Amino acid sequence: MKIALIASATLALFASAAMAQAPAAQSTVQRDVNQQQRIENGLQSGKITTREAALVERDEAKVDKLQARDMKDGKLSATERRELRTAQNKAGRDIRTAESNGVNGNPLSASSQRMQADVQRNVNQEKRVENGLQTGALTKHEAARLEQGQAHVDRAEAHAAADGHVGAGEQQHVQRAESRQSARIHRAKTNGTTAG
Numbered sequence: 001m002k003i004a005l006i007a008s009a010t011l012a013l014f015a016s017a018a019m020a021q022a023p024a025a026q027s028t029v030q031r032d033v034n035q036q037q038r039i040e041n042g043l044q045s046g047k048i049t050t051r052e053a054a055l056v057e058r059d060e061a062k063v064d065k066l067q068a069r070d071m072k073d074g075k076l077s078a079t080e081r082r083e084l085r086t087a088q089n090k091a092g093r094d095i096r097t098a099e100s101n102g103v104n105g106n107p108l109s110a111s112s113q114r115m116q117a118d119v120q121r122n123v124n125q126e127k128r129v130e131n132g133l134q135t136g137a138l139t140k141h142e143a144a145r146l147e148q149g150q151a152h153v154d155r156a157e158a159h160a161a162a163d164g165h166v167g168a169g170e171q172q173h174v175q176r177a178e179s180r181q182s183a184r185i186h187r188a189k190t191n192g193t194t195a196g
Contacts, residue, residue, distance in 0.1 A: 025071055025140050028081075029130040029147075031088050032067075035060060036122045038095050043116045049105035050115045052098035054161035057119075057154045059091035064151035071144035114166040118157050121178050125150060128185050136195040142188040149181045 039056055042048030048056070066087050070080035105112055129146050132138030138146070156177045160170035 025076060025133055025143060028067055028076070028084050028088070029126060029133060029143065032060070032063065032150075033123060033126045033130060035063075035088065035091055035095060036119055036126055038092075038099075040116060040119045040123060042095065042099050043105065043112055043119060044107050046104045046107045046112075047099045048095075049098075049103055049164065050109075050111050050161045050166060051164035052103070052105075053115050053119065054158045054164075056091060056094050056098060057161070058158040059087070059094055060122075061151045061154035061158060063087045063091055064147045064154055068144045068148035068151060071140045071147065074140045111161075111165045111167075114168070114171040115157070115161055118160075118166075118171065118174050118178065122150070122153065122157075125153070125178070125181055125185060128189070132185070132189045133195070137189045139193060139195045142193065146181070146185055146188060149184050153177045153181050 035056075039048060039053055039060075043050070043053055063084065066080075066084055070076055070084060076084070107113075107116070129138065129143055129150075133140070133143055153174070156174045160166050160174050166174075
């Protein structure tokens with residue numbers, strides 16, 4: 001009787017720990033959505049220049065790479081969550097600095113418009129990943145692979161805008177990376193593998 005009780009308690013403890021992992025992964029992806037939206041808003045208002053957006057996208061690439069590494073085994077340890085939070089806090093501070101440093105961009109310039117379109121697509125892609133985690137259509141392992149792909153997209157955006165100008169050819173390169181990422185998200189969400 002005691003053994004059965006101990007086994008039940010242990011099983012309940014492991015089940016609650018596993019359930020806590022899903023919200024942790026979702027919350028880090030939700031924060032990605034929020035950060036990308038802040039970048040987009042800053043570009044649209046002119047408070048963030050294209051060059052500043054490139055620097056912040058480089059931060060976002062590091063965050064996505066950390067997420068990919070940390071979620072690969074399907075779990076986020078306390079140390080991994082702390083590392084992610086630190087990286088996301090740095091990105092958040094860099095966004096805030098870019099918004100408030102008094103250097104303004106022209107949100108109507110062709111370059112800014114291209115960057116805005118690319119960042120808006122990041123928002124959409126991250127929302128799709130977060131939604132897949134919430135609904136169980138994506139496993140944490142699948143989300144980890146998708147975050148690795150998003151890190152690649154963020155690096156491409158950072159590279160394209162590093163000189164403060166996103167040309168049409170540079171945007172086409174970024175859009176190809178975004179389209180590949182979109183297809184990966186679609187395949188992962190519809191492959192029949194579910195979190196469980």
